Amino acid sequence: MLLLLRPKLMKRKTFIQNTITAYLGLMITPALLSSCRKEDLLPDSNFSGKVIIIGAGAAGLYAGFILKSLGIDFTILEASNKAGGRLGKLTDFADFPIDLGAQWLHGRNSVLGDLAQNSGTAISVDNSEARYWFNGGLVATNPLNWDFEDQDNLPDVSFLAYAEQNGFGAEYKFLVEQIAGDFGADSSEISAKWTKAEEEEWNSGETDYKFQETFFDLIDKNITATISDRIHLNTVVSKIDYSGDQLTVTDNASINYNADKIIITVPITVLQDEDIEFVPALPAAKTEAFNKIGMGAGMKVFLKFSSKFYDENIGGGEICAAYADEITGKTGNDNILLAFVMGKQAEYLTSLGSDLEITNALLSELDNMYDNQATASFMDAHVENWTTHPYIKGAYSFSTIGIGDARSIATESIDNKLFFAGEAMNINGHHQTVHGAAETGYREVINLLKSE
Protein backbone atom coordinates (compact mmCIF):
# COMPACT_ATOMS: atom_id res chain seq x y z
CA MET A 1 0.00 0.00 0.00
CA LEU A 2 1.83 3.19 0.79
CA LEU A 3 4.78 4.91 0.60
CA LEU A 4 8.39 4.68 1.77
CA LEU A 5 9.99 7.80 2.63
CA ARG A 6 13.49 6.84 2.88
CA PRO A 7 15.18 3.54 2.17
CA LYS A 8 17.95 4.12 4.68
CA LEU A 9 17.77 5.76 8.01
CA MET A 10 20.14 8.63 8.67
CA LYS A 11 21.07 9.09 5.09
CA ARG A 12 19.63 11.28 2.42
CA LYS A 13 18.55 9.55 -0.74
CA THR A 14 17.22 11.12 -3.83
CA PHE A 15 14.01 9.72 -5.19
CA ILE A 16 13.58 11.62 -8.35
CA GLN A 17 16.57 12.96 -10.23
CA ASN A 18 16.21 16.61 -10.87
CA THR A 19 18.42 17.84 -13.61
CA ILE A 20 18.02 21.55 -13.13
CA THR A 21 19.44 23.55 -10.27
CA ALA A 22 18.82 27.23 -10.40
CA TYR A 23 19.49 29.76 -7.70
CA LEU A 24 17.67 32.95 -8.46
CA GLY A 25 18.22 32.47 -12.14
CA LEU A 26 21.92 31.73 -11.83
CA MET A 27 23.08 28.33 -12.96
CA ILE A 28 25.48 26.83 -10.46
CA THR A 29 28.00 24.43 -11.86
CA PRO A 30 30.78 22.61 -10.06
CA ALA A 31 33.37 24.42 -12.21
CA LEU A 32 31.95 27.78 -11.25
CA LEU A 33 31.76 26.84 -7.62
CA SER A 34 35.32 25.69 -7.41
CA SER A 35 36.77 28.65 -9.23
CA CYS A 36 34.86 31.40 -7.40
CA ARG A 37 36.55 34.16 -9.32
CA LYS A 38 34.86 37.52 -9.00
CA GLU A 39 34.45 37.85 -12.75
CA ASP A 40 32.62 34.49 -12.81
CA LEU A 41 30.29 35.49 -10.02
CA LEU A 42 29.33 39.03 -10.73
CA PRO A 43 31.36 40.86 -13.31
CA ASP A 44 29.68 44.20 -12.80
CA SER A 45 29.53 44.39 -8.99
CA ASN A 46 30.81 47.63 -7.49
CA PHE A 47 30.59 46.45 -3.91
CA SER A 48 33.62 47.41 -1.88
CA GLY A 49 32.11 47.71 1.59
CA LYS A 50 32.35 45.70 4.78
CA VAL A 51 30.38 42.52 5.45
CA ILE A 52 29.61 40.99 8.83
CA ILE A 53 28.68 37.32 8.88
CA ILE A 54 26.89 36.06 11.98
CA GLY A 55 27.64 32.42 12.76
CA ALA A 56 30.67 30.30 11.86
CA GLY A 57 28.91 27.13 10.77
CA ALA A 58 29.19 25.74 7.24
CA ALA A 59 27.05 28.56 5.78
CA GLY A 60 28.95 31.41 7.43
CA LEU A 61 32.37 29.89 6.83
CA TYR A 62 31.63 29.21 3.19
CA ALA A 63 30.33 32.76 2.70
CA GLY A 64 33.55 34.08 4.26
CA PHE A 65 35.66 31.76 2.13
CA ILE A 66 34.11 33.20 -1.03
CA LEU A 67 34.28 36.80 0.16
CA LYS A 68 37.96 36.31 0.84
CA SER A 69 38.50 34.92 -2.66
CA LEU A 70 36.79 38.06 -3.98
CA GLY A 71 38.95 40.39 -1.90
CA ILE A 72 35.96 41.73 0.05
CA ASP A 73 36.39 42.85 3.66
CA PHE A 74 34.45 40.73 6.16
CA THR A 75 34.34 39.58 9.77
CA ILE A 76 32.60 36.50 11.17
CA LEU A 77 31.08 36.77 14.66
CA GLU A 78 30.60 33.39 16.32
CA ALA A 79 28.90 32.85 19.67
CA SER A 80 30.61 29.63 20.72
CA ASN A 81 34.26 28.94 21.38
CA LYS A 82 34.88 27.12 18.09
CA ALA A 83 34.16 27.45 14.39
CA GLY A 84 32.16 24.72 12.66
CA GLY A 85 28.68 25.04 14.18
CA ARG A 86 26.97 21.68 13.90
CA LEU A 87 30.28 20.09 12.91
CA GLY A 88 32.60 18.98 15.68
CA LYS A 89 35.36 16.49 16.42
CA LEU A 90 36.01 14.16 19.35
CA THR A 91 39.60 12.96 19.58
CA ASP A 92 40.08 11.56 23.09
CA PHE A 93 37.33 8.94 23.20
CA ALA A 94 38.46 6.34 20.66
CA ASP A 95 41.58 5.44 18.71
CA PHE A 96 40.05 7.12 15.66
CA PRO A 97 38.54 10.60 15.25
CA ILE A 98 34.78 10.92 15.70
CA ASP A 99 32.34 13.43 14.22
CA LEU A 100 30.22 14.98 16.97
CA GLY A 101 27.78 16.47 14.46
CA ALA A 102 27.42 15.88 10.73
CA GLN A 103 29.43 12.94 9.44
CA TRP A 104 28.07 11.81 6.07
CA LEU A 105 28.66 13.66 2.84
CA HIS A 106 25.35 13.04 1.10
CA GLY A 107 26.31 12.82 -2.55
CA ARG A 108 29.36 14.32 -4.23
CA ASN A 109 27.60 16.68 -6.61
CA SER A 110 27.96 19.76 -4.45
CA VAL A 111 30.38 22.47 -3.44
CA LEU A 112 31.67 20.23 -0.67
CA GLY A 113 31.96 17.22 -2.97
CA ASP A 114 34.17 19.45 -5.12
CA LEU A 115 36.11 20.59 -2.08
CA ALA A 116 36.73 17.02 -0.92
CA GLN A 117 37.95 16.06 -4.38
CA ASN A 118 40.11 19.13 -4.97
CA SER A 119 41.72 18.90 -1.54
CA GLY A 120 42.47 15.17 -1.86
CA THR A 121 40.41 14.41 1.26
CA ALA A 122 39.98 10.66 1.84
CA ILE A 123 36.34 9.57 1.74
CA SER A 124 34.73 6.18 1.20
CA VAL A 125 31.29 4.99 0.22
CA ASP A 126 29.13 3.96 3.15
CA ASN A 127 27.03 1.02 2.00
CA SER A 128 25.64 0.05 5.38
CA GLU A 129 21.95 -0.69 5.31
CA ALA A 130 19.21 0.31 7.70
CA ARG A 131 17.59 -2.41 9.80
CA TYR A 132 14.41 -2.20 11.81
CA TRP A 133 13.36 -3.64 15.15
CA PHE A 134 9.98 -5.27 14.63
CA ASN A 135 8.12 -8.06 16.41
CA GLY A 136 11.10 -8.71 18.69
CA GLY A 137 13.77 -8.92 16.01
CA LEU A 138 15.82 -6.89 13.56
CA VAL A 139 14.55 -7.04 9.98
CA ALA A 140 16.19 -5.75 6.82
CA THR A 141 13.14 -4.23 5.19
CA ASN A 142 11.09 -1.53 6.78
CA PRO A 143 7.77 -3.25 7.58
CA LEU A 144 6.02 0.00 6.74
CA ASN A 145 7.07 -0.40 3.13
CA TRP A 146 6.45 3.23 2.45
CA ASP A 147 7.24 4.39 -1.03
CA PHE A 148 6.80 8.03 -1.77
CA GLU A 149 8.20 7.74 -5.25
CA ASP A 150 4.96 6.60 -6.80
CA GLN A 151 2.68 8.77 -4.72
CA ASP A 152 1.24 11.88 -6.30
CA ASN A 153 -0.70 14.58 -4.51
CA LEU A 154 0.28 13.62 -1.01
CA PRO A 155 -1.92 15.35 1.55
CA ASP A 156 -0.50 18.07 3.78
CA VAL A 157 -0.83 15.93 6.90
CA SER A 158 1.75 14.58 9.32
CA PHE A 159 3.61 11.32 8.75
CA LEU A 160 1.69 9.90 11.68
CA ALA A 161 -1.71 10.91 10.29
CA TYR A 162 -0.70 9.66 6.86
CA ALA A 163 0.26 6.25 8.25
CA GLU A 164 -3.02 6.05 10.14
CA GLN A 165 -4.98 7.07 7.05
CA ASN A 166 -3.30 4.21 5.23
CA GLY A 167 -4.27 1.61 7.78
CA PHE A 168 -1.11 1.21 9.85
CA GLY A 169 -2.02 0.54 13.46
CA ALA A 170 -0.33 1.20 16.77
CA GLU A 171 2.31 -1.51 16.24
CA TYR A 172 3.76 0.56 13.41
CA LYS A 173 3.79 3.82 15.31
CA PHE A 174 7.40 3.74 16.40
CA LEU A 175 8.50 2.84 12.87
CA VAL A 176 6.76 6.00 11.68
CA GLU A 177 8.58 7.81 14.47
CA GLN A 178 11.86 6.34 13.23
CA ILE A 179 11.32 7.67 9.74
CA ALA A 180 10.26 11.08 11.02
CA GLY A 181 13.27 11.03 13.31
CA ASP A 182 15.56 10.63 10.33
CA PHE A 183 14.19 13.96 9.17
CA GLY A 184 14.87 15.37 12.65
CA ALA A 185 11.16 15.56 13.40
CA ASP A 186 8.34 14.36 15.57
CA SER A 187 6.03 12.25 13.38
CA SER A 188 3.02 14.38 14.31
CA GLU A 189 4.70 17.60 13.11
CA ILE A 190 6.38 16.76 9.80
CA SER A 191 4.40 17.11 6.58
CA ALA A 192 4.16 14.21 4.11
CA LYS A 193 3.37 16.59 1.24
CA TRP A 194 6.14 19.15 1.76
CA THR A 195 8.78 16.63 2.73
CA LYS A 196 8.21 14.81 -0.53
CA ALA A 197 8.14 18.04 -2.52
CA GLU A 198 11.49 19.07 -1.07
CA GLU A 199 12.99 15.60 -1.50
CA GLU A 200 12.21 15.86 -5.20
CA GLU A 201 14.54 18.84 -5.48
CA TRP A 202 17.50 16.84 -4.17
CA ASN A 203 20.22 16.53 -6.81
CA SER A 204 23.54 16.17 -5.04
CA GLY A 205 23.67 12.42 -5.59
CA GLU A 206 22.44 9.22 -4.00
CA THR A 207 25.62 7.83 -2.51
CA ASP A 208 26.66 8.55 1.05
CA TYR A 209 30.31 8.97 1.95
CA LYS A 210 32.23 8.88 5.19
CA PHE A 211 35.46 10.67 5.89
CA GLN A 212 38.62 8.81 6.80
CA GLU A 213 39.26 11.66 9.21
CA THR A 214 36.12 13.76 9.92
CA PHE A 215 33.68 16.05 8.11
CA PHE A 216 34.79 18.71 10.59
CA ASP A 217 38.35 18.42 9.25
CA LEU A 218 37.24 18.96 5.65
CA ILE A 219 35.84 22.34 6.63
CA ASP A 220 38.42 23.16 9.28
CA LYS A 221 41.50 22.53 7.16
CA ASN A 222 40.28 23.83 3.84
CA ILE A 223 37.97 26.69 4.79
CA THR A 224 38.29 27.77 8.43
CA ALA A 225 42.10 27.73 8.36
CA THR A 226 42.14 30.12 5.39
CA ILE A 227 39.98 32.74 7.13
CA SER A 228 40.68 32.16 10.82
CA ASP A 229 42.02 35.71 11.25
CA ARG A 230 38.53 37.02 10.37
CA ILE A 231 36.63 34.91 12.90
CA HIS A 232 35.77 36.35 16.34
CA LEU A 233 34.86 33.47 18.66
CA ASN A 234 32.91 33.81 21.94
CA THR A 235 31.01 36.72 20.40
CA VAL A 236 27.28 36.34 20.99
CA VAL A 237 25.36 38.72 18.76
CA SER A 238 22.38 40.18 20.62
CA LYS A 239 21.26 43.09 18.40
CA ILE A 240 21.27 44.14 14.75
CA ASP A 241 20.41 47.76 14.00
CA TYR A 242 19.73 48.19 10.29
CA SER A 243 17.80 51.46 10.53
CA GLY A 244 20.51 53.55 8.83
CA ASP A 245 22.87 53.13 5.89
CA GLN A 246 25.58 52.05 8.27
CA LEU A 247 24.53 48.84 10.00
CA THR A 248 25.50 48.07 13.59
CA VAL A 249 25.83 44.68 15.20
CA THR A 250 26.07 44.55 18.99
CA ASP A 251 27.30 41.60 20.99
CA ASN A 252 26.34 40.66 24.53
CA ALA A 253 29.40 42.48 25.88
CA SER A 254 27.95 45.66 24.30
CA ILE A 255 30.70 45.86 21.69
CA ASN A 256 29.54 47.36 18.38
CA TYR A 257 30.65 46.26 14.92
CA ASN A 258 29.80 48.32 11.82
CA ALA A 259 29.02 46.94 8.41
CA ASP A 260 27.47 47.77 5.04
CA LYS A 261 25.86 44.33 4.67
CA ILE A 262 25.12 41.50 7.11
CA ILE A 263 24.77 37.80 6.37
CA ILE A 264 22.86 36.01 9.13
CA THR A 265 23.53 32.26 9.32
CA VAL A 266 22.38 31.31 12.84
CA PRO A 267 20.16 28.22 13.28
CA ILE A 268 16.45 28.81 12.66
CA THR A 269 15.78 28.17 16.37
CA VAL A 270 17.84 31.26 17.26
CA LEU A 271 15.70 33.40 14.97
CA GLN A 272 12.47 31.81 16.21
CA ASP A 273 13.42 32.46 19.84
CA GLU A 274 14.33 36.08 18.98
CA ASP A 275 17.73 35.70 20.61
CA ILE A 276 18.82 38.53 18.33
CA GLU A 277 16.90 41.83 18.51
CA PHE A 278 16.36 43.54 15.16
CA VAL A 279 16.01 47.33 14.96
CA PRO A 280 13.61 48.01 13.36
CA ALA A 281 11.72 44.78 14.07
CA LEU A 282 11.62 42.34 11.18
CA PRO A 283 8.41 42.36 9.11
CA ALA A 284 5.69 40.05 10.42
CA ALA A 285 5.78 37.98 7.21
CA LYS A 286 9.41 37.24 7.88
CA THR A 287 8.99 36.09 11.47
CA GLU A 288 5.91 34.06 10.50
CA ALA A 289 8.01 32.32 7.87
CA PHE A 290 10.74 31.55 10.44
CA ASN A 291 8.13 30.02 12.72
CA LYS A 292 6.74 27.75 10.02
CA ILE A 293 10.08 25.99 9.61
CA GLY A 294 10.48 23.06 11.98
CA MET A 295 13.58 22.09 13.90
CA GLY A 296 13.41 19.16 16.29
CA ALA A 297 15.64 17.62 18.93
CA GLY A 298 18.75 15.63 18.11
CA MET A 299 21.70 13.98 19.81
CA LYS A 300 24.52 11.56 19.12
CA VAL A 301 25.64 9.14 21.82
CA PHE A 302 28.87 7.21 21.36
CA LEU A 303 29.06 3.96 23.30
CA LYS A 304 32.37 2.18 23.81
CA PHE A 305 32.39 -1.58 24.32
CA SER A 306 35.05 -4.18 25.07
CA SER A 307 33.58 -6.53 22.45
CA LYS A 308 31.84 -6.06 19.14
CA PHE A 309 28.57 -7.85 19.83
CA TYR A 310 26.53 -5.67 17.48
CA ASP A 311 25.94 -5.90 13.72
CA GLU A 312 27.75 -3.78 11.21
CA ASN A 313 24.49 -2.76 9.66
CA ILE A 314 22.40 -0.05 11.18
CA GLY A 315 19.59 -1.13 13.45
CA GLY A 316 17.14 0.75 15.57
CA GLY A 317 14.48 0.43 18.20
CA GLU A 318 12.03 2.40 20.29
CA ILE A 319 14.65 4.35 22.25
CA CYS A 320 17.02 4.97 19.35
CA ALA A 321 15.93 4.48 15.75
CA ALA A 322 19.39 4.20 14.34
CA TYR A 323 22.51 2.57 15.76
CA ALA A 324 25.57 2.54 13.53
CA ASP A 325 29.02 1.05 13.76
CA GLU A 326 31.16 4.17 14.03
CA ILE A 327 34.24 2.46 12.60
CA THR A 328 32.69 2.29 9.11
CA GLY A 329 34.98 4.24 6.77
CA LYS A 330 37.65 4.71 9.46
CA THR A 331 40.68 2.88 10.77
CA GLY A 332 40.95 1.85 14.42
CA ASN A 333 40.50 -0.96 16.93
CA ASP A 334 38.05 0.46 19.45
CA ASN A 335 34.45 -0.78 19.38
CA ILE A 336 32.31 2.33 19.14
CA LEU A 337 28.59 2.17 18.49
CA LEU A 338 26.83 5.38 17.53
CA ALA A 339 23.29 5.95 18.75
CA PHE A 340 21.87 8.54 16.35
CA VAL A 341 18.78 9.84 18.13
CA MET A 342 16.51 12.41 16.54
CA GLY A 343 13.03 13.89 16.85
CA LYS A 344 10.69 12.53 19.50
CA GLN A 345 13.19 9.95 20.68
CA ALA A 346 15.75 12.71 21.32
CA GLU A 347 13.11 14.72 23.17
CA TYR A 348 12.47 11.70 25.38
CA LEU A 349 16.14 11.04 26.11
CA THR A 350 16.75 14.74 26.79
CA SER A 351 13.88 14.66 29.29
CA LEU A 352 15.72 11.98 31.28
CA GLY A 353 18.11 14.70 32.39
CA SER A 354 21.59 13.29 32.87
CA ASP A 355 24.06 11.69 30.48
CA LEU A 356 24.08 8.65 32.77
CA GLU A 357 20.34 8.15 32.43
CA ILE A 358 20.52 8.63 28.66
CA THR A 359 23.30 6.04 28.46
CA ASN A 360 21.43 3.56 30.67
CA ALA A 361 18.29 3.84 28.55
CA LEU A 362 20.27 3.02 25.41
CA LEU A 363 22.13 0.14 27.09
CA SER A 364 18.84 -1.28 28.23
CA GLU A 365 17.50 -1.27 24.68
CA LEU A 366 20.69 -2.84 23.33
CA ASP A 367 20.60 -5.49 26.08
CA ASN A 368 17.12 -6.40 24.90
CA MET A 369 18.29 -6.68 21.29
CA TYR A 370 21.54 -8.48 22.02
CA ASP A 371 21.01 -10.78 25.04
CA ASN A 372 22.40 -8.43 27.70
CA GLN A 373 25.75 -8.14 25.96
CA ALA A 374 25.67 -4.35 25.96
CA THR A 375 25.86 -3.81 29.71
CA ALA A 376 28.31 -6.70 30.07
CA SER A 377 30.85 -5.12 27.73
CA PHE A 378 30.11 -1.43 28.27
CA MET A 379 33.18 0.75 28.89
CA ASP A 380 32.34 4.41 28.34
CA ALA A 381 29.91 6.87 26.75
CA HIS A 382 29.98 10.33 25.25
CA VAL A 383 26.66 12.17 24.89
CA GLU A 384 26.55 15.05 22.40
CA ASN A 385 23.14 16.63 22.79
CA TRP A 386 22.65 19.34 20.15
CA THR A 387 19.22 20.17 21.59
CA THR A 388 20.74 21.65 24.73
CA HIS A 389 23.53 23.49 22.90
CA PRO A 390 22.70 27.16 23.67
CA TYR A 391 23.46 28.46 20.16
CA ILE A 392 22.05 25.51 18.15
CA LYS A 393 19.01 24.24 20.09
CA GLY A 394 18.11 21.29 17.89
CA ALA A 395 19.25 19.04 15.06
CA TYR A 396 18.24 20.36 11.64
CA SER A 397 15.23 21.88 9.95
CA PHE A 398 12.25 19.93 8.65
CA SER A 399 9.10 20.75 6.72
CA THR A 400 6.07 21.32 8.89
CA ILE A 401 2.44 21.00 7.90
CA GLY A 402 1.61 24.17 5.99
CA ILE A 403 5.22 25.23 5.46
CA GLY A 404 4.46 26.14 1.83
CA ASP A 405 6.91 28.79 0.61
CA ALA A 406 8.08 29.76 4.11
CA ARG A 407 11.71 28.86 3.38
CA SER A 408 11.70 31.18 0.36
CA ILE A 409 10.19 34.04 2.38
CA ALA A 410 12.64 33.40 5.20
CA THR A 411 15.58 33.75 2.80
CA GLU A 412 14.50 37.04 1.22
CA SER A 413 16.83 39.95 1.85
CA ILE A 414 15.62 42.81 4.03
CA ASP A 415 16.25 46.17 2.34
CA ASN A 416 19.28 44.71 0.54
CA LYS A 417 21.05 45.06 3.88
CA LEU A 418 20.32 41.81 5.70
CA PHE A 419 20.86 38.46 3.97
CA PHE A 420 19.79 35.10 5.34
CA ALA A 421 21.69 31.83 4.96
CA GLY A 422 22.01 28.53 6.84
CA GLU A 423 20.69 25.03 6.23
CA ALA A 424 17.08 25.99 7.01
CA MET A 425 17.28 28.65 4.28
CA ASN A 426 18.16 26.15 1.58
CA ILE A 427 15.40 26.10 -1.00
CA ASN A 428 16.74 23.46 -3.37
CA GLY A 429 16.00 20.44 -1.16
CA HIS A 430 19.43 20.35 0.50
CA HIS A 431 18.33 21.69 3.88
CA GLN A 432 19.38 19.44 6.81
CA THR A 433 22.87 19.08 5.30
CA VAL A 434 26.30 20.63 5.49
CA HIS A 435 26.60 21.07 1.75
CA GLY A 436 23.12 22.60 1.69
CA ALA A 437 24.23 25.12 4.31
CA ALA A 438 27.39 25.95 2.34
CA GLU A 439 25.29 26.48 -0.80
CA THR A 440 23.24 29.13 0.98
CA GLY A 441 26.39 30.96 2.09
CA TYR A 442 27.48 31.05 -1.52
CA ARG A 443 24.03 32.12 -2.70
CA GLU A 444 23.84 35.02 -0.27
CA VAL A 445 27.26 36.34 -1.29
CA ILE A 446 25.93 36.47 -4.84
CA ASN A 447 22.73 38.18 -3.69
CA LEU A 448 24.72 40.66 -1.65
CA LEU A 449 26.88 41.55 -4.64
CA LYS A 450 23.86 41.78 -6.92
CA SER A 451 22.15 44.16 -4.50
CA GLU A 452 24.66 46.93 -5.24
Ligand SMILES: Cc1cc2nc3c(=O)[nH]c(=O)nc-3n(C[C@H](O)[C@H](O)[C@H](O)COP(=O)(O)OP(=O)(O)OC[C@H]3O[C@@H](n4cnc5c(N)ncnc54)[C@H](O)[C@@H]3O)c2cc1C
Ligand atom coordinates in the same frame (compact mmCIF):
# COMPACT_ATOMS: atom_id res chain seq x y z
C1 LIG B 1 23.63 15.23 15.12
C2 LIG B 1 23.63 15.78 13.73
C3 LIG B 1 24.01 14.98 12.68
C4 LIG B 1 24.03 15.50 11.39
N1 LIG B 1 24.45 14.69 10.37
C5 LIG B 1 24.63 15.22 9.14
C6 LIG B 1 25.29 14.47 8.14
O1 LIG B 1 25.71 13.34 8.36
N2 LIG B 1 25.48 15.07 6.92
C7 LIG B 1 25.05 16.34 6.66
O2 LIG B 1 25.26 16.83 5.54
N3 LIG B 1 24.43 17.08 7.62
C8 LIG B 1 24.22 16.56 8.85
N4 LIG B 1 23.68 17.32 9.83
C9 LIG B 1 23.20 18.66 9.52
C10 LIG B 1 24.35 19.67 9.39
O3 LIG B 1 25.21 19.53 10.50
C11 LIG B 1 23.78 21.09 9.35
O4 LIG B 1 22.79 21.19 8.34
C12 LIG B 1 24.85 22.15 9.04
O5 LIG B 1 26.05 21.89 9.70
C13 LIG B 1 24.28 23.51 9.43
O6 LIG B 1 25.20 24.55 9.09
P1 LIG B 1 24.74 26.05 9.30
O7 LIG B 1 25.90 26.90 8.95
O8 LIG B 1 23.46 26.30 8.63
O9 LIG B 1 24.40 26.19 10.86
P2 LIG B 1 25.31 25.94 12.13
O10 LIG B 1 26.35 24.93 11.87
O11 LIG B 1 24.37 25.70 13.25
O12 LIG B 1 26.06 27.34 12.34
C14 LIG B 1 25.42 28.45 12.91
C15 LIG B 1 26.38 29.11 13.87
O13 LIG B 1 25.75 30.26 14.44
C16 LIG B 1 26.22 30.41 15.75
N5 LIG B 1 25.32 31.30 16.49
C17 LIG B 1 24.09 31.03 16.99
N6 LIG B 1 23.60 32.11 17.61
C18 LIG B 1 24.53 33.09 17.48
C19 LIG B 1 24.59 34.44 17.93
N7 LIG B 1 23.60 35.01 18.63
N8 LIG B 1 25.71 35.15 17.65
C20 LIG B 1 26.74 34.62 16.96
N9 LIG B 1 26.72 33.33 16.52
C21 LIG B 1 25.62 32.58 16.78
C22 LIG B 1 26.25 28.99 16.27
O14 LIG B 1 27.09 28.87 17.41
C23 LIG B 1 26.78 28.23 15.05
O15 LIG B 1 28.17 28.09 15.09
C24 LIG B 1 23.65 16.83 11.15
C25 LIG B 1 23.28 17.65 12.21
C26 LIG B 1 23.27 17.13 13.49
C27 LIG B 1 22.87 18.03 14.64
